[in-house]
Amino acid sequence: MAIGDRMGRRRFLELSAAGLTVAGAGDLLACAAVRPGGATAGISYFERFGITEALLAEALSAALSRGADAADVFVQHRVSSSLTLEDGAVNRAFVNVELGLGVRAVKGDQQGYGFSEDLDPRAVRECALTAASIADGPARGAPQRFHVAGRLPSRYPVRLRWEEVRPGQKLPLLTGLNARAFAADPRVQKATVSFGDEYGAVLVADSQGRIVEDLQPMTRLALSCVAEQGGKRETGWYNVSARSGLEYYTPERLDRVVREAVARTTVLFEAVPAPAGEVPVVLAAGSSGILLHEAIGHGMEADFNRKNTSIYADRIGKPIAQPFVNIVDDATLDGARGSINVDDEGNAAGRTMLVEGGVLRTYLHDAISARHYGLASTGNGRRQSYQHPPQPRMRATYMLNGPHRKDEIIASVKKGIYCTNFTNGQVNIGAGDFTFYVKNGWLIEDGKLTRPVKDVNVIGNGPKVLEKVDMVADDLAIDEGGWTCGKNGQGVPVSQGLPTLRVSSITVGGRGKA
Amino acid sequence: MSQGNDMLEVARQAAALARKAGAQQAAAITERAREVSVDWRDGKLEKLADHTSRGLALELYVDGRYSRVSTSDLRPEALPRFVEDSVALARALEPDPFRALPEPGLCQGQATVDLQLEDPALAGLTAVRRRELAQAVEAAARQVKGAGAIVSVTTGFGDGQAELHRVHSDGFEGTRRTT
Numbered sequence A: 001m002a003i004g005d006r007m008g009r010r011r012f013l014e015l016s017a018a019g020l021t022v023a024g025a026g027d028l029l030a031c032a033a034v035r036p037g038g039a040t041a042g043i044s045y046f047e048r049f050g051i052t053e054a055l056l057a058e059a060l061s062a063a064l065s066r067g068a069d070a071a072d073v074f075v076q077h078r079v080s081s082s083l084t085l086e087d088g089a090v091n092r093a094f095v096n097v098e099l100g101l102g103v104r105a106v107k108g109d110q111q112g113y114g115f116s117e118d119l120d121p122r123a124v125r126e127c128a129l130t131a132a133s134i135a136d137g138p139a140r141g142a143p144q145r146f147h148v149a150g151r152l153p154s155r156y157p158v159r160l161r162w163e164e165v166r167p168g169q170k171l172p173l174l175t176g177l178n179a180r181a182f183a184a185d186p187r188v189q190k191a192t193v194s195f196g197d198e199y200g201a202v203l204v205a206d207s208q209g210r211i212v213e214d215l216q217p218m219t220r221l222a223l224s225c226v227a228e229q230g231g232k233r234e235t236g237w238y239n240v241s242a243r244s245g246l247e248y249y250t251p252e253r254l255d256r257v258v259r260e261a262v263a264r265t266t267v268l269f270e271a272v273p274a275p276a277g278e279v280p281v282v283l284a285a286g287s288s289g290i291l292l293h294e295a296i297g298h299g300m301e302a303d304f305n306r307k308n309t310s311i312y313a314d315r316i317g318k319p320i321a322q323p324f325v326n327i328v329d330d331a332t333l334d335g336a337r338g339s340i341n342v343d344d345e346g347n348a349a350g351r352t353m354l355v356e357g358g359v360l361r362t363y364l365h366d367a368i369s370a371r372h373y374g375l376a377s378t379g380n381g382r383r384q385s386y387q388h389p390p391q392p393r394m395r396a397t398y399m400l401n402g403p404h405r406k407d408e409i410i411a412s413v414k415k416g417i418y419c420t421n422f423t424n425g426q427v428n429i430g431a432g433d434f435t436f437y438v439k440n441g442w443l444i445e446d447g448k449l450t451r452p453v454k455d456v457n458v459i460g461n462g463p464k465v466l467e468k469v470d471m472v473a474d475d476l477a478i479d480e481g482g483w484t485c486g487k488n489g490q491g492v493p494v495s496q497g498l499p500t501l502r503v504s505s506i507t508v509g510g511r512g513k514a
Numbered sequence B: 001m002s003q004g005n006d007m008l009e010v011a012r013q014a015a016a017l018a019r020k021a022g023a024q025q026a027a028a029i030t031e032r033a034r035e036v037s038v039d040w041r042d043g044k045l046e047k048l049a050d051h052t053s054r055g056l057a058l059e060l061y062v063d064g065r066y067s068r069v070s071t072s073d074l075r076p077e078a079l080p081r082f083v084e085d086s087v088a089l090a091r092a093l094e095p096d097p098f099r100a101l102p103e104p105g106l107c108q109g110q111a112t113v114d115l116q117l118e119d120p121a122l123a124g125l126t127a128v129r130r131r132e133l134a135q136a137v138e139a140a141a142r143q144v145k146g147a148g149a150i151v152s153v154t155t156g157f158g159d160g161q162a163e164l165h166r167v168h169s170d171g172f173e174g175t176r177r178t179t
Helices: A045-049 A053-063 A119-131 A167-184 A251-270 A289-300 A302-306 A367-373 A406-411 A461-465 B002-019 B080-091 B119-122 B129-142
Strands: A002-004 A009-012 A022-023 A070-086 A089-107 A110-114 A188-206 A208-214 A218-229 A233-240 A277-283 A327-330 A352-358 A396-399 A415-426 A433-445 A449-456 A456-461 A469-472 A483-487 A492-498 A503-511 B025-041 B044-060 B065-071 B156-168 B174-179
Touching: A002 A233, A002 A367, A002 A449, A045 A070, A045 A208, A053 A070, A053 A089, A053 A119, A053 A188, A070 A119, A070 A167, A089 A119, A089 A167, A089 B080, A110 A119, A119 A492, A119 B044, A167 A188, A167 A218, A167 A251, A188 A251, A218 A251, A233 A251, A251 A433, A289 A302, A289 A396, A289 A415, A289 A433, A289 A456, A289 A461, A289 A483, A289 A492, A302 A367, A327 A367, A406 A449, A415 A456, A456 A461, A461 A469, B002 B025, B002 B044, B002 B080, B002 B156, B002 B174, B025 B129, B044 B080, B065 B080
Parallel strands: A002 A483, A089 B065, A110 B044, A277 A415, A396 A492
Antiparallel strands: A002 A009, A009 A415, A022 A352, A070 A089, A070 A188, A089 A110, A188 A208, A188 A218, A218 A233, A277 A503, A327 A352, A327 A396, A415 A433, A433 A449, A433 A456, A456 A503, A469 A503, A483 A492, B025 B044, B025 B156, B044 B065, B156 B174
16 A cells, blocks of 8 residues: 655555553553463463573663663564466465564664564574664663563454465465456456465563564455456456455455456446546545545654654644544454554554544554653554564554435535545655545436546545545445555555545546536 | 575575475575664654564476465574475466576576675774764755754665575576675
8 A cells, every 4th residue: 555765755555642542551461470480471472483581581681781761572473475366377376484583772762673583592682782772871671581461352363274274275266266257247358366365473572571472364365357348448456355364255255356346347438537626525435544544544643743744743632623523543353454462562452542523632652652742552563574663553544433324425415526446646644645546436416426437536635635524424334455554664454444424625636527 | 794605505405405395496595684774863863773684585496387485484494394385385386387497508607797786895884974974964954045944854874785695406506795
């Protein structure tokens, strides 16, 4: 979705005040029993890789050796597999194994970071000493024993684990989808199916003596179609993703992937140019939430506000939307791609109310920003892998239901656009300026959806668009697609959603008359 | 970079293991890289990172089929199982008959010209010098006309060294060092 550069100007593409946290605030790892001896406390999955309490303690001791305020160790093992079907054959397979450890030392807002893919104690100590050099003072004491949480939430239990699924069990998913795509519509000329799965775990141990492990599965399936009619070609796709096992791929879900991919492609043959100019825009429930994520959500990440580069930097406690607008960032949705049991700093990850009754309540915090603002972390400290330090990131970001109905919203528009599916675009995170390409949409004429439209761009400013949201329906849908958010060179899986809503006006770049 | 011979040996072992597991051809690529970066913001050090990564990528040609796998888990006890599983994965795929390693003759007579991709002076770059460079860029930004309107300045400096080895099962071996 988002590929950002260091200056914050970014593009996105698919397939390509902590106290207000509703649930989960507090120290997930504090209520633990310390094992008196024997087996290493809190280390289960990583025991096979030689990770011990002594190794972690030594790493933290080195990281704190020059006076850092805090330090943590992040260990990760992840096995990612992908298969691609093209021209009827599954003849591309990729597997990537990641095993490594990152050590971070934090001094105020400053951080030092080092990682090693060699888990030998000497290599680990070396990267911890690198991290330590962010500070320059007397050493601080490190924990020698660690305490574990009594119980992590179980938001993504897996029945058919990917590590036990053989390639031969995955291939029918791809070949079946390919056959069904061609059977669904004779205009389909080409289908590409891509499939991926991940298994593995993360471990976080920190200078407070906390330790936690979390098993983190993931899977994703995408179908892309090329259809032809009367010498014209159109492309479209649909994809699904979740933290789940093979059981995720029910017949109903596979049917939906085919139905949506084919429909999104073939409807484009009937599409007409959209009107150009300032018109009312209705965002459909579901994947239109990408606009909320990109143009608004990023501005609520605390690092941009701590650095005073977000338009929301001085807006806490102030109205930024109509009173019926409520926005959350949620780690708790069962099996959702953006869900986490615990964040990558070992903090509880719950459901954070960002906007309540139209008022900005909090930013999304990691440990550094939480300390900066004198708050508890919201559990948004996330990272792509052990190769990166954490930063504030969204999880599943969506708007809650409002007081209106979808049919009421459509009926209220004399002439406008109904956007159902966005693809590429560009966002300036700090200011919130955006352009998005509407892949699928409809004309609204005299309160009715009349004709599909294509080749439409919407252009605007996220915070101003949020102020112009004047109707919100009661049909919230969380999109099931495989969104990956990019920021500062790191990609993390996210989810997002929206109920149907109306924006009183947005600039639409089309070729028709407004 | 240090331990370069170790990584060349890992590549050789992986190519040999692939052949032993049933691959007709294999290309093993290992790389060790170090990257250092400094972020400087509003008059003070924001972030310091020093990363050393290593990894193996393996291209497998098995019974007319192809797959590409990679791993950073180079523990001696993990490598044989990884290669065996990868060859088994390739066997499960449908044929891709046009994939093959280049003919050995095409890899002979390599140019010996030094493209100067490696700057030895970089090895002498100190942590203090990196900070000074990032700091100087901020200072320069704050001296331009209109700098009074600047809200925040973030600058950064980064450098890296990498050593890559490529070993083919038909005997080709090549190494590239870059900074």
